[in-house]
Amino acid sequence: MRITVTVDGVNYSDEVEPRTLLVHHLRDRLGKTGTVVGCDTSNCGACTVHLDGRSVKSCSVLAVQADGRAVTTVEGLADGGELHPVQQAFHENHALQCGFCTPGMIMQAIDLLAEDPDPDEDAVRHGLEGNLCRCTGYQNIVHAVRDAARRLGGTR
């Protein structure tokens, strides 16, 4: 089946099997390996991307379901050489150790901040409940998201 998906601002038209998961289409066909497969059971959130502006787990969406729609991955965030404010905040707050959960954490954090520009600690933890990290203990991730909120001008 032929699908056309806009990924990080570029249109891609491809023949895919209906059973292809969006994450495999992104990684294996389009080379967007910044989006990773963590658990393969919809739990961990490492594969989170934005589909028409809302966060989704790309292991739980068929590629054919993205036909005609726009996907943003972690690779589409930086503006030239300049990191997205959430990426910069993760970098400066040591919000990662092994880094495997980071693409999904950043994509979900951006979704969270779009909905709630100034989340308190509790709101950050709830907003990231679909993303698992096995290294950091989450503490610096929470710091980074709140720091990113300040960078994005959400703090009153």
Add this chain to the structure above:
Amino acid sequence: MIPAAFDYTAPSTVDEAVRALVAGGEDAKAIAGGQSLLPVLRLRLAAPTLVVDLSRLTELAGVHDDGDSLLIGALTTHHEVQRDPHVREHAALLRLATDTVADPQIRHRGTLGGALAHADPAGDLLAPVLALDAVLRCTGPAGTREVPAAEFFTDYFTTALEPGELLTHVRVPKLTGWGARYEKFSRVAQAWSIVAVAAAVKVVDGVVEQARVALTNMGPTPVRARGVEEALTGEPATAEAIRAAAARAAEGTDPVTDGNADAEYRTHLARVLTERAVTAAVSDA
């Protein structure tokens, strides 16, 4: 993990979708948000030969104020239910339960109709729909019919939907001004309910005029706690009265013993969570 191969079609009307499901027979499966179905397909617990994607049936999305009830399209996402002003005002119990479903990414994709048709006994939207006396509108090859929630859930992962039939709308009678609470017990964030209790109460001058209580995961289907409702109705909304009523929470239930909890512990949880849920619903009223 990759699903087994299947054919795929994305019809643009309910009639086309029904025809596709009928043509596909037993091996056809409808997909809405896919948040329950795709994990099942990836694990190859199911291997349909045809997947009928409902996402183009935009007529089935959204919440409509329809007089004394809300008519909610089956394709309305959990995220939309959470933020809908009609739901907030007239069906607070549904919103509170939806808040506890999975995580934000899954709530962006998952739909109310999908969750109900999937009928997982640990799913969080079955008990509220039962407590609210919702009516489920289904369309199939024989036409459209309305099934009360009490008759819709028939067994584990099994509903009254006939082959080729689609759940299209959920009609939720308005309970405006009632207090509500969904009290969920699970081990970790995003986990399924071990037991949960949906409670809505109408309190007038400190007296419980009406009460609705339903239980999640206390049997193969959601269960109305009729004994609790009877015990609360007409009684003052006091801590003693709520505790006495909650003691009847497990009447008529058939909880399983599994890796999360044994039946005896679930029975205990039903009573404790009912007391908490009703107490919170009363203070919300």
